[in-house]
Amino acid sequence: MTSYIPQLTLPSAIFNSAPTSILLPIALGTAVGFGTNRSSDQKRKYQILNQPPLHPPASVFGPVWTLLYGMMGYASYRAYRIGTSSSSPSLLLNNPSIVPTTYHTSTLYTIQLGLNLIWMPLFFGLRRPIEATIDCAALVGINAYLAYxxxxxxxxxxxxxxxxxxxxxxFATYLSAGSGYLNDWDFSEERIRMEERRKRAQGKDL
Incomplete structure (x- = not known):
């Protein structure tokens, strides 16, 4: 379990406010999404690359991420409010370490939020599928621990x-790893042009 690190943890005022806890990850995720995918040409280039089975249409990701960001934000609010509240004697009696555990997990939650926000720039912006997949896999582990x-x-x-x-x-880790593997972990312009020529030669729509 990570230690509580104030410098790497969102302020308590955010965790203690349900609207702020919910809206902050949604706002940050939306801003990163718009900043990374602001170019329709960039989206088109990514779609040229080989995609793994079950890859959903692009229109699915925005609504799903918005919902999940809101749910995880509300989860962090509930956990922090309940875990740090001195008005819960039964919780403190059954689990004396609940307060330090809550503080520790608030640091971990903040770290995972940062890792989440850098995935899209890694994958789409810098075109680094290996690093993006590692980042996504780390997110699975951290958030499974938080959920538990x-x-x-x-x-x-x-x-x-x-x-x-x-x-x-x-599922996102599978998509990230699948896209990387099917394209030899290479999202370069040269790779995109090669795939574009190949698909045109096969008469496929781009």
């Missing part, structure tokens, strides 16, 4: 709220 810890030691609702996020991250 919150669900078993702090608040069951917070734990369950993280489950869809962990499931989607697992």
């Amino acid at each position: 810890t919150w669900g078993t030691q702090v608040d069951k609702v917070a734990g369950w709220l993280m489950v869809p996020y962990v499931a989607w991250l697992s």
Whole structure:
């Protein structure tokens, strides 16, 4: 378990506010998404690359991520509010370490939010599928731990709220690794041009 590191942790004022906890990851994720995919040409180039089976249409990602960001934000609010509240004597009696555990997980939550926000620039912006896949796999592990810890030691609702996020991250890891593998872990312009020529020669729509 990571230590509580104030410098790497969102302020308590954010965790103690449900609207702020929910809206912050949505706002940050939306900003990163627009900043990374602002060019329609960039999207077209990515779509030229080989995609793994079950790859959903691009229109699916925005609504799904918005919902999951909101759910994980609310989970962090519930876990922090309940876990740090001195007005929960039964929780403190059954689990004396609940307060330090909550602080530790608030640091871990903040770190995973940062890792989440850098995935899209790594994958689409810098075109580094290996690093992006490692990042995504790390997110699965961290958030599975958060879901388990919150669900078993702090608040069951917070734990369950993280489950869809962990499931989607697992699927995103598969998509990231699949795209990398099917394109020899190469998203360069040269690779894109090669795939474009190949698909045109085969009469496929781009």
